[in-house]
Amino acid sequence: MPNSPSQTTSARVGLFVTCLADMFRPSVAFATVKLLEQAGCNVEVPEQQTCCGQPAFNSGDNDTSRDIARQTIDAFDGYEYVVGPSGSCIGMLHYYPELFEESDPYHVRALELKSRSFEITSFLFDVIGMEALQEQLNKLQFNQKVTYHDSCSGLRQLGVKQQPRELLSQVQGVELEEMEEAETCCGFGGTFCVKYPEISNRMVSNKTENISNSGATTLLGGDLGCLLNMAGKLKREGKTIEARHVVEILADMTDIPAIGEADYDLAKAL
Amino acid sequence: MQINTPFFKQRASEALHDENLQKALGNLKAGFPEKRAIAVSRMPEFEDLRDQARDLKNHIIEHLDLYLEQFESKVTENGGHVHWARTSDDANKIILDICKQVNAKTVTKGKSMVSEETGLNDYLEKNGIQPVETDLGEYILQLREDHPSHIIAPAIHLNLEDVSEAFHKNHNRPKSDDPAVLMQEAREVLREKFVAADVGITGANFCVAETGSTIIITNEGNGDLTQTLPKTHIVITSIEKVVPTLEDMTLFQRLLARSATGQEFTVYNTLSSGPRREGDQDGPENFHVVLVDNGRSEMVGSEFQDMLRCIRCSACMNHCPVYGAVGGHSYGWVYPGPMGSVLTPKMIGIEKGGMLPNASTFCGKCESVCPVRIPLPKLMRHWRQDEFSKHLQPKAARYGLAGWAFLAKRPALYKTYTRMANWFMKHWAGKKGRIEKMPLAGGWTDWRDMPAPQGKTFMQAWKEQQKNGGSH
Numbered sequence: 001m002p003n004s005p006s007q008t009t010s011a012r013v014g015l016f017v018t019c020l021a022d023m024f025r026p027s028v029a030f031a032t033v034k035l036l037e038q039a040g041c042n043v044e045v046p047e048q049q050t051c052c053g054q055p056a057f058n059s060g061d062n063d064t065s066r067d068i069a070r071q072t073i074d075a076f077d078g079y080e081y082v083v084g085p086s087g088s089c090i091g092m093l094h095y096y097p098e099l100f101e102e103s104d105p106y107h108v109r110a111l112e113l114k115s116r117s118f119e120i121t122s123f124l125f126d127v128i129g130m131e132a133l134q135e136q137l138n139k140l141q142f143n144q145k146v147t148y149h150d151s152c153s154g155l156r157q158l159g160v161k162q163q164p165r166e167l168l169s170q171v172q173g174v175e176l177e178e179m180e181e182a183e184t185c186c187g188f189g190g191t192f193c194v195k196y197p198e199i200s201n202r203m204v205s206n207k208t209e210n211i212s213n214s215g216a217t218t219l220l221g222g223d224l225g226c227l228l229n230m231a232g233k234l235k236r237e238g239k240t241i242e243a244r245h246v247v248e249i250l251a252d253m254t255d256i257p258a259i260g261e262a263d264y265d266l267a268k269a270l
Numbered sequence: 271m272q273i274n275t276p277f278f279k280q281r282a283s284e285a286l287h288d289e290n291l292q293k294a295l296g297n298l299k300a301g302f303p304e305k306r307a308i309a310v311s312r313m314p315e316f317e318d319l320r321d322q323a324r325d326l327k328n329h330i331i332e333h334l335d336l337y338l339e340q341f342e343s344k345v346t347e348n349g350g351h352v353h354w355a356r357t358s359d360d361a362n363k364i365i366l367d368i369c370k371q372v373n374a375k376t377v378t379k380g381k382s383m384v385s386e387e388t389g390l391n392d393y394l395e396k397n398g399i400q401p402v403e404t405d406l407g408e409y410i411l412q413l414r415e416d417h418p419s420h421i422i423a424p425a426i427h428l429n430l431e432d433v434s435e436a437f438h439k440n441h442n443r444p445k446s447d448d449p450a451v452l453m454q455e456a457r458e459v460l461r462e463k464f465v466a467a468d469v470g471i472t473g474a475n476f477c478v479a480e481t482g483s484t485i486i487i488t489n490e491g492n493g494d495l496t497q498t499l500p501k502t503h504i505v506i507t508s509i510e511k512v513v514p515t516l517e518d519m520t521l522f523q524r525l526l527a528r529s530a531t532g533q534e535f536t537v538y539n540t541l542s543s544g545p546r547r548e549g550d551q552d553g554p555e556n557f558h559v560v561l562v563d564n565g566r567s568e569m570v571g572s573e574f575q576d577m578l579r580c581i582r583c584s585a586c587m588n589h590c591p592v593y594g595a596v597g598g599h600s601y602g603w604v605y606p607g608p609m610g611s612v613l614t615p616k617m618i619g620i621e622k623g624g625m626l627p628n629a630s631t632f633c634g635k636c637e638s639v640c641p642v643r644i645p646l647p648k649l650m651r652h653w654r655q656d657e658f659s660k661h662l663q664p665k666a667a668r669y670g671l672a673g674w675a676f677l678a679k680r681p682a683l684y685k686t687y688t689r690m691a692n693w694f695m696k697h698w699a700g701k702k703g704r705i706e707k708m709p710l711a712g713g714w715t716d717w718r719d720m721p722a723p724q725g726k727t728f729m730q731a732w733k734e735q736q737k738n739g740g741s742h
Contacts (some may be wrong), residue, residue, distance in 0.1 A: 017728050023688050024721060026728035034662055045732050050684045058632060059663070060654030064675040071679065152633040185591050189631025194713030195667070196629055198283050201717040202595040203631075232718035235704055260704040260721035266731055 013041040014076045016084030016093070016117070019051040020224040025259065026266055028224060031251035032085045032120050038136050038251075039128045041081070048075035052092035058190055062099060069096045073109050081127070082117035085247055086223045087154020090119045094157065119154055120247055121222055125163035130170075137170035142249050147179045147216035149207070149230065150222035155183055164222055164246045171249060179214035181206070188229040204233045211241060218258075219243040232261040271389050271417060273618050274602030278625035282596040291597050294427050297422075302588040305532025307641070313528065323525055324643040326518060327579035330510075331570060336559065337479040337512045344482025348544025350557035358388035361562045365390060365471065365504055366397050368558055372502050374399055374468035380486060380493035382403035383421050384474030384562055384584060385510050386604045387617070390471070401471070402463045404492040406456055413440045419598030419606065422530050422584045431732035460492070470496040470554070472542075474507035475581070476522060477559070480515045483543040484559060486537045487526060494540050503542065503554035508562045508577040512572050522581055525641035529583040565616050572654045577612050586646060590631055601626060608636035608646040615653050624662055627653035658705040685729050692723045692730075699723075 013036050021029040036043045071086030073096065076082045084090050094117070096110035118126070124133060146168070154160035168174050187193060187203025194200075207230055211219050219234070219241055221227045229242035241257035271362050274281060285291055299478050304569040310316045323610050330337055342352040353359035361384075371379060377394065379385065379401050391401045391412070403412040407425035411417060413436040418424030425433075430447055437452055438445040441459060446452055472547045474484035484505045486493040497503045546553035569578055587593040587607025598606035601624075605613045611630060615623030627650035636646045657663050699705045699722030714720055726734075 019688075022728040023692055024723045026724055026726060026731050029728040029732075045729070047729075048681045050678045050681050053678070056671065056678075058651065058654065059667070059671050060651065060656070060658035061671060061675065064671075064679070067675075067679050071681070152631070152635075156638055158632040183635075185631050185633035185635070187591070187631065189633070191632045191667070192629075196279070196282070196592075197628070197713045197717055198286055199592055199595050200631075202286055203591050204718065206591075206595075213563060228721050229718065231721050232704070232714070235719040235721075236706075236717070257703060260719060261703065262703045266724040266726045 011041050011080045012078075013081045013083055014042050014051070014079035015043055015045045016072075016076070016089060017045065017049060017083050018086045018089045018224065020228070021085055024228060025224055025245070027253060027256045028085050028245045028247055031245070031247040031253045032083065034251040034253070035120065035124060035232035035247060036083060036255060039124065039132060044079070046075040046079075052089040052235050054088065054092040055190060057092065057095065057099075065100045069099050069110065070106055072096075073106060073113050076113060076117075077109075080116065081123065083120055083123045084117075085120045085245060086225075087119045087122075087151050087158050087160050088223050088225060090117055091157040093117045119160055119222065121250075122154075122158060122160050123163040124250075125166055131167065132213045133167070134170055136165060137250065138172070140171040140249070140252050141173050141255060142171050143173035143213075144218045145175045145177050145216045146218045146220050146249075147177050147211055147214040148182060148246070149179075149186060149211075149219060149221040149226060150183045151221055151226045151261055152185050154222050154265055164220070167250055168220070168246065174249070177214045177216045179210040179216070181210050184259065186226045186230050188225045190225065193229060200229075201233075204229055208237060208239065212239060217241060220246045220249065222246050227259055237259045271386065271392075271604060271624055275614060275618060275623050275625060276602070278600055278602055278629060281600040281602060282629075285596040290429055291427055294429055295594055295597055298423070298426055298588065299594050300421075302531060302584070306529060306585060306588070307532075309528040309532040309534060312534075314524075316528070319425075319521060319525055320641055320643055322580065323521055323581075323641055326513075326521065327642050331575060331578050334512070334567075334570060337514055338509060340479040340483060341477050341512050344479065345544065345557075346482075347477075347561055348482045349547075349585060350482065350544040350559060353558060353560045355560055355562045356387075356564075358562070358564055361388045361506060361560050362390055362393040362562075364560050365506065366394065366399070368502065368504055368556075369394070369399050369469050369626070372556070374502070376402060376463065376467050377469040377471055378402050378404050378463055378467040378496045379408070379501065380470070380472035380496040381408050381424070382471070382489070382506055383418070383604060384473055384603065385471065385506050387417060387564060388506070388562065390506065391494045402460075402467070404460055404496050405465065405488070406453070406490060406492070409456060409460065410436055413437070417599070418604075420587065420606065421582055421607075421609075427599060462496045464499050465499045467496075469504060469685045470498075470500040471504045471506060472497050474505050474511055474559075475526065476519050477507060477512045477561075478516055478541075479512055480724050481541075481543055483516075483541045485519065485539060485541050486652045487523065487539050488516070489531070489533075489537045491538050492537060497540070497542060497554065498552050501554055502556040503545075503558070504544065505557075505559045506562065508558065508564070509566050510580075526581055526583050529585040529639065529641040531593060533627055546661045569616065574612065574616060574649055577609070577616075577649055579644055580609055580613075581642060582609075583641055585639040585641065586644075589639050591633065591635070592631070608650070609644075612644075612646060612649040612653070620653060620656055620660070621662065624653070624657050627651075627657075679687055685727070688727045689730055692727050695720075696723050696725045 611626035
């Protein structure tokens with residue numbers, strides 16, 4: 001049951017940065033902070049977080065996954081909500097209960113973390129609610145034809161589909177052109193893309209073809225893994241379509257060059 | 271059947287460069303998934319039926335012994351025989367023995383993946399009995415000495431030209447590329463085989479415990495001729511196919527047709543309940559059911575138990591982007607696609623089958639369309655755990671993972687490392703904002719650019735910003 005805005009105002013939110021935003025695109029994490037603060041949340045960034053542990057989990061290394069799960073559960077102890085700009089990483093947090101025996105105190109804590117952790121567009125739309133966001137979103141302008149890639153974990157594990165589209169529909173000038181097979185995997189798949197590069201390449205090539213055919217000038221998505229993969233392929237193919245995380249539009253941070261575009265120095269921008 | 275699974279990567283690479291195959295796979299992508307989506311949209315209770323089917327299958331697996339014994343006693347009561355085959359070899363021997371008892375020279379065969387699993391055709395041929403596949407796809411494959419690449423559309427990897435060529439070579443008739451002519455040709459050739467056969471071998475989609483019946487669900491009718499005309503009918507099937515009642519079976523029929531081909535009902539649904547009775551117009555004089563285990567009973571109670579729910583509809587492979595890119599033969603053994611990536615390592619061993627559960631992005635599409643809700647990605651992940659604990663993964667991957675894990679468990683060190691990596695990549699990229707080639711990153715940069723980092727990690731930039739008064 002979504003909470004009403006009054007309940008979430010000044011909620012203490014722990015930002016789950018995600019390793020890819022931390023490493024490749026801090027502006028995505030800054031955009032997430034901005035959106036949360038606009039929604040009235042008090043945002044903190046726990047120091048003890050690193051990665052959600054998915055590389056270990058998907059490689060069958062459950063001992064390491066458990067160690068990282070404990071570290072993350074401890075780091076985000078006491079926050080009302082945990083929010084991150086990735087369906088895949090938040091989805092991993094939702095797998096944590098599977099890693100612990102029911103008798104382990106971390107099992108209950110993992111369940112509890114799961115109940116309060118959200119992907120950013122889902123948090124904004126499902127928890128905060130459109131009413132509290134509409135005014136701010138209506139002020140924004142982004143005159144582009146955009147197409148939206150539904151990342152697998154967000155879509156199928158967390159049910160993220162309409163949320164980013166609803167939020168985008170409030171931004172002036174945005175024209176959404178759905179591509180064919182928007183719900184088909186882009187071929188990133190974590191280590192899959194380097195373990196089976198040829199298959200991954202075929203999958204991302206199908207994706208960029210669908211993106212091009214949509215007529216969109218900007219590709220949007222909610223997961224940096226997929227976006228780095230698709231942007232990297234679009235660049236290699238010499239296409240001019242820009243790729244961005246959806247929060248960059250929603251937080252009005254489109255002056256920052258798109259993913260894989262010419263030099264941008266965060267150090268100077270800050 | 272020869273096991274080529276360890277060569278998955280090479281075979282996949284060849285498949286990606288095979289233009290004919292890619293054309294054929296393109297047709298598949300446009301076919302089954304769209305038809306399934308339409309069929310599902312016309313049935314509001316579809317999701318509820320999936321739940322029911324999952325629960326019923328779980329119940330059956332929990333009571334497998336009970337239902338199998340009931341099935342056996344009913345078949346016996348009806349005048350048939352049930353044979354228990356622990357292994358593929360056992361199954362093949364039992365079938366050969368029955369064929370010998372009736373002095374069989376030729377046998378006709380309906381489509382059966384379990385018989386592919388046991389390698390029945392090769393075995394019978396080596397022992398002087400000629401099996402003739404009568405499913406059109408399987409028949410084409412047999413002429414070409416080929417194997418199925420899909421569990422319900424076995425010749426999906428072939429194009430019209432391949433079929434035309436195979437018929438011309440084997441039938442001694444003028445070459446045609448008209449599908450209707452080719453179909454008629456197959457019909458005429460196979461008619462003679464149906465009539466001449468001493469034994470008919472079919473699979474079974476389900477075995478009904480309350481009546482001792484087996485059912486074949488097909489679209490061609492070849493199975494009916496295979497099992498009705500010869501004096502002896504042998505059903506080869508596996509133990510998890512048993513269902514308690516006829517009514518239970520109808521639940522799976524409804525799901526199977528829609529999930530597989532997008533039909534509301536498959537064309538032929540034919541039950542066999544023992545040999546011909548007095549007064550029956552037709553039917554075999556002898557009726558045998560060979561129940562194959564081949565590792566399945568070991569799956570009961572294991573982390574792979576959910577896989578026993580599978581009703582072989584093929585929805586998982588029809589929707590799988592990896593299967594759609596490389597086709598079924600890349601998987602190197604009988605069962606391809608996501609269901610094969612779980613079953614194959616069980617049947618040929620994880621040492622040989624380990625490539626398959628790794629060849630998945632865990633996109634979850636397979637699970638989302640599975641009519642009995644098998645958590646296929648989770649089961650593939652179980653195999654990866656098994657591999658990890660046995661140190662079967664390549665050294666580079668294991669050391670890479672261990673190095674990463676060492677850092678990820680030490681937040682302070684992790685921050686230092688990511689700062690350095692970020693700085694390095696930023697400078698390697700230069701002004702372009704992306705990296706076209708980088709040491710140790712060939713898996714990525716051979717195929718696509720790597721977008722460059724923004725110059726600082728978030729943790730670094732955030733800390734600095736907080737120190738400077740926290741404005742952003």
